[in-house]
Amino acid sequence: MVDFLTSAKDSLVQALPGIAIRIVVLGIIFTFAKPVLNGVLRVTRVALRKNKVEPLLETFTISLTKTIVYIIYLFLVVSTIGIQATSLVTVLGTAGIAVGLALQGSLANLAGGVLILFFKQFKKGDYISNNSGIEGTVDEIHILYTTLNSVDNKRIIVPNGQLANNAIINFSTNSERRVDLIFSVAYDTPKGKAEGVLQEIMDSNPKILHDHANMIKLIKHSASSIDYVFRAWVKKEDYWDVYFECMSEVKRAFDENHIEIPYQKIDIYNKK
Numbered sequence: 205m206v207d208f209l210t211s212a213k214d215s216l217v218q219a220l221p222g223i224a225i226r227i228v229v230l231g232i233i234f235t236f237a238k239p240v241l242n243g244v245l246r247v248t249r250v251a252l253r254k255n256k257v258e259p260l261l262e263t264f265t266i267s268l269t270k271t272i273v274y275i276i277y278l279f280l281v282v283s284t285i286g287i288q289a290t291s292l293v294t295v296l297g298t299a300g301i302a303v304g305l306a307l308q309g310s311l312a313n314l315a316g317g318v319l320i321l322f323f324k325q326f327k328k329g330d331y332i333s334n335n336s337g338i339e340g341t342v343d344e345i346h347i348l349y350t351t352l353n354s355v356d357n358k359r360i361i362v363p364n365g366q367l368a369n370n371a372i373i374n375f376s377t378n379s380e381r382r383v384d385l386i387f388s389v390a391y392d393t394p395k396g397k398a399e400g401v402l403q404e405i406m407d408s409n410p411k412i413l414h415d416h417a418n419m420i421k422l423i424k425h426s427a428s429s430i431d432y433v434f435r436a437w438v439k440k441e442d443y444w445d446v447y448f449e450c451m452s453e454v455k456r457a458f459d460e461n462h463i464e465i466p467y468q469k470i471d472i473y474n475k476k
Contacts, residue, residue: 241273259328260345261321267346313348316368320345325367330376338362339373380413381443383436387454388429390464395422395430401461402434405453411442429466 248269252262326332326342332352333339340352340360350367352360375381389398402420406412416437423433434454438446458465 237277241270244273245269258321260342263344263346264317264321267348271347310348312365313363316364316366317345317347317350319368320350320364325372326374326376330374332375333373334362334367335371336366376440379440380416380437381440383434383438383443383446383450385434385447385450385454386423386431387434388426388431388466389458390466391428391430393430393463397461398430398432398463401457401463402432402454405450405457406434406436409436409446409449409453411438411446411449413437413439428468 245266249262249266252265257265320326328342328344330342331340332342338352338360340354340358343351343353345351345364348364350362350364352362354360387398387402399420399422406418406420407414412418413436418437419433419435421433422430424431434450436446436450455465457463
C-alpha cells in the first residue's frame with residue numbers, strides 16, 4: 205500500500221509541470237480568444253469593404269469567418285487538454301452518420317445561404333415575402349439564417365433553406381408597381397358618372413404615372429353592388445402613398461357626388 209501511494213505521488217509530481225503548462229496555455233487561449241476573434245473579424249470586414257462587396261455577402265462572410273475561428277479554437281483547446289486532434293476526427297468520422305443526420309437542417313441552411321448569394325434573389329434593403337406569410341425588409345444574411353425587419357419593427361429570423369427552397373416575392377426589384385383597388389357603387393348609379401369620378405381622381409394625382417396603361421373598368425356585378433377596378437401605375441416608393449390617397453379621395457368624391465357605397469342588405473318579405 206505504501207509503495208502504491210509513493211508511486212502515485214511520484215507520478216503526480218512528474219505530471220505537475222505538464223499540467224501547469226497546459227493550464228497556462230488554456231489561460232492564454234481563453235484570455236486572447238475574444239481579442240483575436242475581434243481582430244480577425246475587423247480585418248475581414250475592412251478587406252470586404254475595400255473590395256466593395258455587397259452588404260449581404262459581407263455579413264455572410266463575417267458569420268462564416270467567425271464559425272471557422274471557433275472551430276480552430278475548439279481544436280486548440282482539445283489539443284492542449286491532451287486529446288489528439290486525429291483521435292477527435294476519427295471519433296467524428298465514426299459517428300458521421302449520426303452527426304450528418306443531426307446537422308442536415310443546418311447544412312441545408314448553409315447551402316441555402318450560398319444559393320441566395322449566388323443567384324442574388326434579393327439584396328439588403330429589399331422588401332420580400334414568402335409563401336409562408338413571412339415578410340419584411342432584408343437586413344442581414346448569416347451562414348444559417350437571414351434577418352428581416354417587419355413594417356412594425358419586429359425582428360424576423362428566417363432559416364436560409366426556407367428562403368432558398370420556396371417561392372419569394374420581391375417587392376423592391378422593379379422600379380414600378382401597380383396599385384389595384386376595387387370600388388363598389390349601388391346599382392342605380394349611372395355607369396358614366398362612377399367612371400367619371402374615378403377617372404378625375406386618377407388624373408389629378410401627380411404620383412400616378414399617366415403615360416402608363418392605367419385602367420378604370422366595370423369588373424363585376426355583385427349581389428348588392430357594381431364593382432369597378434381601379435389600376436394605376438406608380439413608382440415603387442409611392443405605392444402606399446397613392447393607395448391611401450386614392451382610398452380617401454374616392455370616399456370624399458363619392459359623398460360629394462351622392463354616389464352610394466353599398467353594403468350587404470337582406471330584404472325580408474312578410475306574406476300574410
